[in-house]
Amino acid sequence: MSGPEPPGFLMPGSPPMRDTVAGWRQWVATRGDFTPAPRLSLAQWRLLSPKDKSLRDLHRAVTHANLPLLQTPMSLAVTKLLRGRITSNAAKRKPTTLSGVMVTGGGYQGKTETACECLAAFEEGWLQLHRYLNPEAVSGTRDLHVPVAYVQTPVTAKPKSLCKAILNFYGAPLSSRMDLPDLIRQVALTLHENGTKALLLDDITRLRMHRADDQDTLDLIRAFMNMHVTLVLVGVDIPRSGLLREGRHDPGSGQVHFPPSRHAVNGAEPTQTERRFDLVELDRFHYDTDEEITAWTDHLAGVESQLRLIKAEPGMLTEGVMPEYLFERTDGVVGLLERLLEDGCREAIDSGTECLTEPLLNNIAITPGPPGRDRTTGEIPDIPAPRRPARKASGRRPRNTVLDDQGPAAATGS
Template identity: 75%
Template sequence: MTAPEERGSVPFLLPGSPPMRDTVAGWDHWRVTRHHFVPAPRLSLAEWRRLSPRKRTLHDLHRAATHANLPLLQTPMTKAVTKLLHGRIMTNALKRKPTTRAGVMVTGGGYQGKTETTCEILATFEDMWLQLHQQLNPAAVPGSRDLHVPVAYVQTPVTAKPKSTCKAILNFYGAPMHPRMDLPDLIRQVAASLHDHGTRALVLDDITRLRMHRADDQDTLDLIRAFMSMHVTLVLVGVDIPGSGLLREGRRDPHTGQVIFSPSKHGQVHGLEATQTERRFDLVELDRFRYDTPAGMSAWIDHLTGVEDQLRLLNAPDGMLTDGRMPEYIFARTNGVVGLLERLIEDGCQEAIDSGAECLSEALLEGIAITVNGAPGRDADAGEVPDVPGPAKVRAEPGKHRRSRNTVFDDLGPSASTGS
């Protein structure tokens, strides 16, 4: 039988555009296909040379696709977020009491993987929840077959107002909206959509686009807190939430560590609250890697080991990213931010393939500039674009000794290698 690549099809290039997760169809398509990509097979340089010219080209394209679609790796930071967020959503989903569900705020710097980590946790929950209920909505009205949507993912509008926020949520469901609907009608429509589709978690991404010095944004945040009366887990994701002003009306409970807000004004006005209950949020940070303690260094090296295992370079030696001073060099280039690391590795691998080096080295990476300015869908004013260390900041100046931290790293080398 003729191989697919000989017939002209390229199975590793998934058809269509990447799914947009801010609609039911887009979210569901992403959730179902998120692990479908198959990385390129591992070939030695000798095996690659034995391929036909066409198969070499296709294999190189497959390798480039592999480096452009590196999987989301677990880190000590993501494990902490997963434990808290999954536990909170599951506990709330199983509640039968008509009480307000505590929400979760996921914070961190730009390009630190907050959105992808949150979406993966929620997709895993939805997979389990749908299987538990045989794909059907347990709260559906008898005689109807309402679409079961356990998770709703919505991006906060750049210029958020109460009406535009409601419309963004309704757009996720594809719910009908009359142009003349006023805010109370929109809120009731949001409540109906969440209930009718059996939604258990509502994610509002990029929440720190709200500016608390604007009256509209204050009203929007108050409205968002009112959504907690709709028996869903409210998940707010944003850059540096503690420094954004979103918590200024809250107080921290010394016993639980939760941030507590007073009852929502919108809930009182539009009848969303059965009681004058407080709104509680667990605040969890998805931090970058650190390189100033033995534990931090070990975690960084473990992560680089995982990344290295995903790469498909023909001349890559074992320990390409973890031996010598490479861990320290890569950390200096990326400041421990996983998104910047992904960009550096992706572009570095493409250069390694194009140049024929087929290996990542400090000399090769010195020629790679990490460019994130002007990234689509990111608001620089909201802190969604981090500062990027340049190559010139990494090189040691002539006549100067390297920092003593490198000696500490060398002492930890055997232990780290054993642990990885």
């Protein structure tokens, strides 16, 4: 006899893994399906039965663990460049090397999620435009139409392992007898047959330029740019990683020009010798000017609207010294802010406080990220420690007065 069905907000199974076609498509299709817990007043809460209260608590906890990706001024700039580059490249009909995009920034700043969301939106529009059929499919065949491919750079990357990671995304057959030229030709054929327009290589700064294998892998990545696909490389602090060391930065165009690749498809050197990338940074928030303080406070307001704490008053995260306090705890890194608030909300629910305060958050330690993150490459940022005891008035940043009401006297100038 089967038990009761689990609540609808508890999605069955594990989250989709984006490094396969099936996993990527599942993520694209379901990324907006989650329904957050409804808002309840304290009076409404008190009318619930103990069972319903327990269920509501679970739903609220799941809501706080699945906060939506909010656009920031920095992510908007990344999205604009990335979407424009991919769309423009996808429309090109000339057999030319396509310019790529490098998305850099610190750890936990939302680089991967911002890039994936942008690519998912492109894929949805591209599939609708072509009625979900591959316009480049060979007559009489039914090739998959995969406009976007997402691949994580192997931890110990080598040219062969990177080719295999790309082919594994498509589920393409592999043979142990395939040498590197065979793998490169298979990658080129697979990208073409599936109509892939953008290839995202995540965690690209796992490549270490002091290793010969990693230098060969970067050389291979440049060769991919001749396969009529837009390369999107995402990594932590790319300028300092050594990936651009062999490149020549053009301050006029803001692009990085690379020398020719030593690898070539079908054994011939590409005719296009300059490999170009647009380098764009997804920066953290800052808290120095009025404009920066306002941007941070606006972001906190957006996050606050997603929280489901019963006794939370409007301005819980945006008034008084709370914006300054949250900035000091997270250094303006959105991923650390999300982790702090998620754990803080759980503590607020468990303790019955039902509100986020500085004393409550002082007892919350921001823990490192999920398994597989490489601290040595900056994938896990430095985490500021909470201040204890409470901060004194002297020696701290000026209080945020951007949203203060100055009263009629200030308005009249008297």
